[in-house]
Amino acid sequence: MALDTSIAVSQENPFEIAQHQFDIAADMLNLQQDLRDTLRSCMRELIVSFPVGMDDGSVRVLRGYRIQHNIARGPAKGGIRYSPNVSLDEVRALSMWMTWKCAVVNIPFGGAKGGVICDPKSMSIGELERLTRRYTTEISILIGPEKDIPAPDMNTSPQVMAWIMDTYSMHVGYSVPAVVTGKPLSIGGSEGRTEATGRGCLFTIRQALKHLGLQIQKCTAAVQGFGNVGATAASLLHLDGCKVVALSDSRGGIYNPAGIDPRQVVRFKAETGSVVGFPGTKPVSNAELLELPCDILVPAAMESQITSVNAGRIKAKIVAEGANGPVTPDADRKLIEKGIFVIPDILANAGGVTVSYFEWVQDLQSFFWSEEEINARLERIINRAFQDTLAMSTSRSVDMRTAAYLLAVSRVAEATRVRGRYP
Numbered sequence: 001m002a003l004d005t006s007i008a009v010s011q012e013n014p015f016e017i018a019q020h021q022f023d024i025a026a027d028m029l030n031l032q033q034d035l036r037d038t039l040r041s042c043m044r045e046l047i048v049s050f051p052v053g054m055d056d057g058s059v060r061v062l063r064g065y066r067i068q069h070n071i072a073r074g075p076a077k078g079g080i081r082y083s084p085n086v087s088l089d090e091v092r093a094l095s096m097w098m099t100w101k102c103a104v105v106n107i108p109f110g111g112a113k114g115g116v117i118c119d120p121k122s123m124s125i126g127e128l129e130r131l132t133r134r135y136t137t138e139i140s141i142l143i144g145p146e147k148d149i150p151a152p153d154m155n156t157s158p159q160v161m162a163w164i165m166d167t168y169s170m171h172v173g174y175s176v177p178a179v180v181t182g183k184p185l186s187i188g189g190s191e192g193r194t195e196a197t198g199r200g201c202l203f204t205i206r207q208a209l210k211h212l213g214l215q216i217q218k219c220t221a222a223v224q225g226f227g228n229v230g231a232t233a234a235s236l237l238h239l240d241g242c243k244v245v246a247l248s249d250s251r252g253g254i255y256n257p258a259g260i261d262p263r264q265v266v267r268f269k270a271e272t273g274s275v276v277g278f279p280g281t282k283p284v285s286n287a288e289l290l291e292l293p294c295d296i297l298v299p300a301a302m303e304s305q306i307t308s309v310n311a312g313r314i315k316a317k318i319v320a321e322g323a324n325g326p327v328t329p330d331a332d333r334k335l336i337e338k339g340i341f342v343i344p345d346i347l348a349n350a351g352g353v354t355v356s357y358f359e360w361v362q363d364l365q366s367f368f369w370s371e372e373e374i375n376a377r378l379e380r381i382i383n384r385a386f387q388d389t390l391a392m393s394t395s396r397s398v399d400m401r402t403a404a405y406l407l408a409v410s411r412v413a414e415a416t417r418v419r420g421r422y423p
Contacts, residue, residue, distance in 0.1 A: 145363075161184075
């Protein structure tokens with residue numbers, strides 16, 4: 001099997017996909033036109049261009065975004081990503097998905113997202129800090145603990161959140177831990193936040209297996225994307241007794257039908273920079289990984305990985321969307337026709353924003369919970385959200401994605417309707 005050098009970047013427009021998914025729910029809910037028009041658009045979009053001093057003395061002008069989709073149910077919430085592939089429509093889509101994600105797990109946030117077009121892997125720590133502090137200064141007119149709370153996303157980290165928190169705090173003249181989540185513990189971060197998205201994904205998989213009458217100890221799993229979400233989900237699946245047979249990152253993948261210990265792969269990647277070459281495995285491309293025989297497939301890398309082109313070759317019984325938007329609408333229909341149980345992204349990866357909510361609450365009250373309390377609260381919220389979505393799926397005879405959207409859109413629409421129009 002060939003070794004690929006990157007995870008495929010689809011030409012599908014992510015915002016058009018997000019709007020299409022919304023339209024399906026809006027039609028089924030008979031949403032009135034003014035609400036439809038309001039929720040189909042992003043309420044606030046900030047585009048910034050800013051200079052960053054590089055280590056060699058040169059100056060690069062970078063472009064960044066911060067977009068708020070909706071704040072009817074509370075402050076805007078959403079991550080910041082650094083990537084060469086960041087685009088305006090991608091950030092719009094991600095901000096909309098954040099609105100639905102917060103609503104489906106019923107936490108009091110709206111949706112936002114941010115990003116900077118750059119290649120962070122080619123930048124030094126000093127360059128990343130200068131980039132982050134200048135970007136934070138540019139978007140400071142939007143963010144704040146009562147307005148818009150950023151968090152880590154692709155290629156950003158607790159350290160990046162610390163720089164954002166410090167920069168914002170310097171502007172206002174006092175420490176404001178609640179301005180971001182996903183921070184280091186030493187400045188108000190929450191126990192369990194790093195593993196939260198992957199852990200939440202595991203909780204939804206457990207619920208899906210229970211619903212389908214499958215035992216996790218008799219299942220196999222393949223995970224595309226071995227970043228924070230994928231590595232955590234794979235390790236927790238392994239600890240639950242599931243046989244993890246394939247893993248991948250941006251450089252390629254590994255496969256062993258006899259099973260792989262993801263915890264050993266974490267150490268291997270820390271030493272080598274990639275999962276590729278892990279002893280006892282065969283190379284597999286990211287595209288091929290998706291089509292391997294397995295019971296549980298976790299696409300935890302990028303959007304638009306399962307499309308109409310490859311959907312017919314997916315062999316998994318469950319697809320748990322660890323990434324945002326990894327399955328296109330055309331592919332969705334094909335997976336449903338094949339009887340594959342898809343756990344949609346706004347449910348499967350909502351663990352991160354749920355524990356971000358816990359962190360925000362803890363920062364505001366300066367009172368912190370143990371990791372055991374965090375994980376127990378997370379499990380209760382994710383399990384309840386899964387059961388609410390499943391009940392909607394059953395009552396309306398729809399797939400889980402449509403059910404999740406019906407649940408989320410109805411909650412946001414009701415909040416928007418009750419608040420009314422100003423002025």
